[in-house]
Amino acid sequence: MPKPSDLLQGTLDLLILKTIARKPLHGWGIAKRIQALSGDALSVGQGSLYPALHRLEQQGWIEGEWVESESARAAKFYSLTDDGKKQLERELQSWERLSSAVAQLIANA
Amino acid sequence: MRLMRIAKMRLRSLFRRGGVEESLDREMRMHLESLTAELVSEGMSEEEARREAMRQFGPVELVKEECRDTRRVNYFEDAVRDVRCAWRGFRRARGFALTAVVSLALGVGANTVVFGTLYALLMRPAPVREPERLQFVNSRGFPAISMPAYRDIRDRSEVFESVFAVRVVQVVLGRKESGARRAGGLLASGNYFQALGVEPALGRFFSAEEDRAVNGSPYVVLSYNCWQSRFGGQAGIVGSEVRVNGKPYQVLGVAPRGFHGTEVFYQPDLWIPLAMQPRIEGTNALECRGCGNFWVAGRLKEGVTVGQAAARVAVVGEQLGREHRMHEGMKLTLAPVGLLGSTLREPTEAFVAAVMLLAGLVLLAACANLAVLQTARAVDGERDLAIRLSIGASRGRIVRQVATESLLLSMLGGLAGFAVAAGILELLSRWRAPLDFPIQLELRADWAAFGFALLASAVTGVLLTAGLARRVWREGPALTIKQAGYGKPGRRWTLSDALLPLQIAMCCAILTASLVAVRGLWASMRSPLGFRPDGVAVASFDVGFGGYDQRRGEAFQKEVAEALSRLPGMESTAYASTVPLNLDQSTTTVWADGSVDFSNSKGVRASYYNVSPGYFRTMGTRLVSGREFTERDDRKSPTVAIVNETFAKLVLRPGNPIGQRYRRSSTTAVEVVGVVEDGKYQTLSESPRAALFLSTGQSYSPTLVLLARSARPEGEVAAEMRRLVMDRDADLAVYGAGGLWQLLGLVYLPIRAAAIALGAFGLLAAMLAVTGIYGLSSYAVARKSKEIGIRMAIGARPGQVARFVFLRLAMLVGAGTLMGLVLAAAGQQLLVAVVYQATVRDPWLMLAAAIGMGAVSLMAASGPVRRMLRIDPLVSLRQD
Structure with missing residues (x-):
């Protein structure tokens, strides 16, 4: 199995926002989900996830809340705020612009 | 909405830090546990899994720190922590902290006292309406103008809203029952109070009409202080009768509190209409063109600049000079009120500026002194810094801490200095000149002085920080634990070595100045007066x-x-x-x-x-x-x-x-x-x-x-x-x-003031030199203890070792003294403003200054050197 590639600078925010857009998740869950949804192609550095989460929380895009999880242990669940939803839209757009530009460049080069 | 949320977050992180910290901790723990559980389920042993989870997660504490960084309140938190840390550091090094604070307090204190005096003399606005539009009229640099000339100036100059004249008189003020006492009076023209734009505290002022009848206007206005101290502040004073030189006068009113006219030195007890001059003084000077001694000032018309007014007044002066033989060569000039126009203002400005400059030198010497001490202290500090740098502290972070320490020191010193200055200013303003004249200067440790002290200490702090920060920044990565505390090998003289001579130079210059002043006083006490006052x-x-x-x-x-x-x-x-x-x-x-x-x-x-x-x-x-x-x-x-x-x-x-x-x-x-x-x-x-x-x-x-x-x-x-x-x-x-x-x-006041001020500076300079040299020699001994140990171990005699340290110190002090003497000689012109016939180029004086510095250095260095001689080679070699 190839080594999961490192995340592109700045895309971690997008991934986190997108991951919790469907339903609130805790840190561990977010890490697992990113790994799973990308077919194990992307791996989030376990440690580097948290500073990103805290930064997004401080910026007001996401909101953390301690709730009892199914395993009956309290965990901090992050969900998108209204501002976070808008931010996700913006990040998606800019990502699409970037990726299509890159794709175009590769196709034509 | 979002801003609110952010604000809430920040506040929570600031004030509920415990909760936030715990939450962070739990979050990390949960992640690690989940990871471990997963690894166990993949077949690892409990022990192995925990270790692997830790490996995958990365350094937990660093991650936590990064999370904390996102909160953005850490600047504040760090500052608090830095202050605490600095405070702990000072408590550990009490001697250092005390010396530093005391020397700064002296430096800042001296400056604040001088500034307070300067402010009171030259800058504090007179307690009247728009004082900047009041101009004093000088005749050939003197304040004396006769009444007829005053009337001519008033009627011809056209640039003033009003021109008033006053005359200082000593009177005896009393009421029959309470006995007579001398009082300082001011004869004032009827437009005086209106021109100054003040309102009476009680009753009213006299008007121009009440200043017409010569010897027929027996009215007085009392100063607030006089009303309080001599008449017990009775409200019934208005309209009552007091006796001035034994004659009855009616009290019209009381001037507002703090009002003392335009001059800073003279604080009259009472004002009397000018028309009463003949009766008060016994001779009529109102119509006499040759009788000077009236002071004349005016309020500029709206829109007239000082330059325009001065030009016009000069023309009037020339006219008068042509018209009257009495006024031949009359030259009228304008100057701000407060110090008899230019008469006292110019010498006072020169005097105070020179003293201020010397005080600034004292502060600079205190700064250099502190820098020397801090360098000396860096023997321990460097190792600390090196450890912190090597475990990952950023240079910026360390500079911030160094800055906190310096600023804390300088603020403590500044506050102490302000307290000292406030005390001295209070004492000074209570002091009465031993004169036959009610001279008093209002000196207060007010906001201006406080602001100045604050500024002086802030500047000090920044200067200190700059020095240390430069060091951390440049040598940051090079400061290795191994090297720290031993100086750079191979370099005999470092930049910090230049600090001591610099400090000595300033101290020596100040010491020389104070010697000049003291000798000036001594000489003037002995200069032939043409009479012998003793006895x-x-x-x-x-x-x-x-x-x-x-x-x-x-x-x-x-x-x-x-x-x-x-x-x-x-x-x-x-x-x-x-x-x-x-x-x-x-x-x-x-x-x-x-x-x-x-x-x-x-x-x-x-x-x-x-x-x-x-x-x-x-x-x-x-x-x-x-x-x-x-x-x-x-x-x-x-x-x-x-x-x-x-x-x-x-x-x-x-x-x-x-x-x-x-x-x-x-x-x-x-x-x-x-x-x-x-x-x-x-x-x-x-x-x-x-x-x-x-x-x-x-x-x-x-x-x-x-x-x-x-x-x-x-x-x-x-x-x-x-x-x-x-x-x-x-x-x-x-x-x-x-x-x-x-x-x-x-006549002895200026020279005495100079001798006291400069003498105090000299003492301060000597003290600063002592602490500086003591600090540096302690530093030198600590630094070289290993080398000294080796030398002693291989048989060096104590004398040789002492020479080794002394020689270096002597070179630094000698260089500093030489620089100081040159500095003092260069500043001779400045001293002339302070001390009559000041001369620095006097071999005896220079010798005295040099010997003084030498004695001070020897005294300061002897302690550390004695300590050095007691160094046990075994102990010093076992260090590290």
């Missing part, structure tokens, strides 16, 4: 205040003088209208015998005194030729004069001066019967000037100074003089009673 008691009174006419006044004066001569233990007694170097000086113009042109420019200005027989004997003035006055020099005999040598040189023909005559005017001539030695008459720094003495038997003066030379204590004799007058007339106030030295207080 002479004086007391003054003015029969004019008692309403005596000339005949009764003369009789009264004679009676008192005779009683005085009968006191036991008197060597010699006399009296005079005034004495040289006293505040009260008069001059007159005389012409050579045979003159045809009696204009001012052809005459000679001479100081004149009315003196009784025995005056020269009592004052200790040497008679060069001729005779003293005798009882026979009275109105029945021709007017005679005694002159000084300069007078004889300037006015009389060469040859024997006795029997020659000089002209008092085109019609009167006076014969010279004696010549006395030259002296100082108005200031200590004046060049020889003409003086003439007339006999009290032939010219009358209601003001009188009693003089007695005796072996008895001056104070005791002065007290008896007071009694002699009071016994005969209890309503006459006796003033200026004491030793003659005290009466001369004012």
Whole structure:
């Protein structure tokens, strides 16, 4: 199995926002989900996830809340705020612009 | 909405840090546990899984720190932590912290005191409406303008809204029942209060109409202080009657609290309409063009600039000079009010600027001192820094901590300095000049002084930070644990070595300046005055205040003088209208015998005194030729004069001066019967000037100074003089009673102030030098302890080792002293403003400064060197 590639600078925010857009998740869950949804192609550095989460929380895009999880242990669940939803839209757009530009460049080069 | 959420987050992170920290901790733990559980389920052992989870997660504490960083409140938190850390550091190094704070307190304190004085003298606005639009009119640099000239200036200059005149008078103020006391009065023209734009605290002020009837406007306005202290602050004072020089005057009102007119030195107790001048002073100066001594100032019209006004006033001056022989050469100029226009302002500015500069040098020396101490302390500090750098602290973070430490130190020093300054300023403003004049300066440790202290300490802090930060920044990565504390190998002199000579240079310059000032004082105390004040008691009174006419006044004066001569233990007694170097000086113009042109420019200005027989004997003035006055020099005999040598040189023909005559005017001539030695008459720094003495038997003066030379204590004799007058007339106030030295207080005031200020600076400089050298030599010893240990281990004798440290120190101190002397010599011009006849280029003085610095250095270095000699080679080599 190839080594999961490192995340592109700045895309971690997008991934986190997108991951919790469907339903609130805790840190561990977010890490697992990113790994799973990308077919194990992307791996989030376990440690580097948290500073990103805290930064997004401080910026007001996401909101953390301690709730009892199914395993009956309290965990901090992050969900998108209204501002976070808008931010996700913006990040998606800019990502699409970037990726299509890159794709175009590769196709034509 | 989002901003609110952010604000809430920040506040929570700031104030509920415990909760936030715990939450962070739990979050990480949960992640690690989940990861471990997953790994176990993949078949790892519990132990292995935990280790693998830790590996995958990365350094937990670093992640936590990064999370904390996102909260953005850590600047604040870090600052608090830095302050705590710095505080702990100071407590560990109490000696350092105390020395640092004390030396800064001295530096900042000295500066704040000087600034407080400067502010009070030159910058504090007068307590009136729009003080910047008030301009004082000087005539040829002096404040004296006559009433007719005042009226001309008022009516012709067109640039002023109003022009007012005032005159300082000493009066006796009292009410029948409470007895009389001397008070400082100000005769003021009727437009005075309106021009200044102040409102009375009580009652009203006098108006222009109430200043018309000559001797018919018996009104007074009391100062707030006078009302409080002499009349108990009674509201009923308005409309009541007080006695001024024994005559009834009606109190119209009380001036507002803190109002003292425009001049910073003179704080009048009462104001009286100018039209009362003849009655108050006994002679009418209102219509006399040659009688100066009125102070004139005006309020500029709206829209008129100072430059325009000055130009216009100069033209008026020229006109007056052309129109009246009396005003020949009149030159009118404008200057801000407060210090008699330019008369006192210019010398005061020069004086204060020079002292301020020296004070700044003291602060700079304190800074350098602190930098030296901090460098010395860096022996431990460097290792600390190196450890912190190597475990990942950023340089920025460390600089911030260093800055916190420096700023904390400087703020502590600044606060302590301000406290010291406030105390000194309070003492200074309570101090009364030993003068026959109500001079008082309002000195307060107010916001301006506090702001200045704060600024001075902030600058200090920044300077200190800059030095240390530079070091951390440049050497950051190079500061390895191994090297720290031992200095750079191979470099014998470092930049920090330059700090000590710099500090020594400044200290030496200050020390030299203070030596110059002290010597100046000493020299001026010993410069020939033309009389010998030691052992002479004086007391003054003015029969004019008692309403005596000339005949009764003369009789009264004679009676008192005779009683005085009968006191036991008197060597010699006399009296005079005034004495040289006293505040009260008069001059007159005389012409050579045979003159045809009696204009001012052809005459000679001479100081004149009315003196009784025995005056020269009592004052200790040497008679060069001729005779003293005798009882026979009275109105029945021709007017005679005694002159000084300069007078004889300037006015009389060469040859024997006795029997020659000089002209008092085109019609009167006076014969010279004696010549006395030259002296100082108005200031200590004046060049020889003409003086003439007339006999009290032939010219009358209601003001009188009693003089007695005796072996008895001056104070005791002065007290008896007071009694002699009071016994005969209890309503006459006796003033200026004491030793003659005290009466001369004012002429010695600047030089005494300079000696005290610079002497204090010198002491400070010496103290700073001691702490600096002590710090550096301690540092040197600590740094070289290993080397010294090795040297001693291989057989060096203590003397050799001591020489090794001393030599280096001597070189640094020597270089500093040399620089300091050069600095002082370069600043000579500056010192001249402070000390009369200041000269730095005096080999003895330089030697004294150098020896002083050497002694101070030796003293400071001896402790650390003794400590060094006790170094045990075994212990020092086992370090690390």
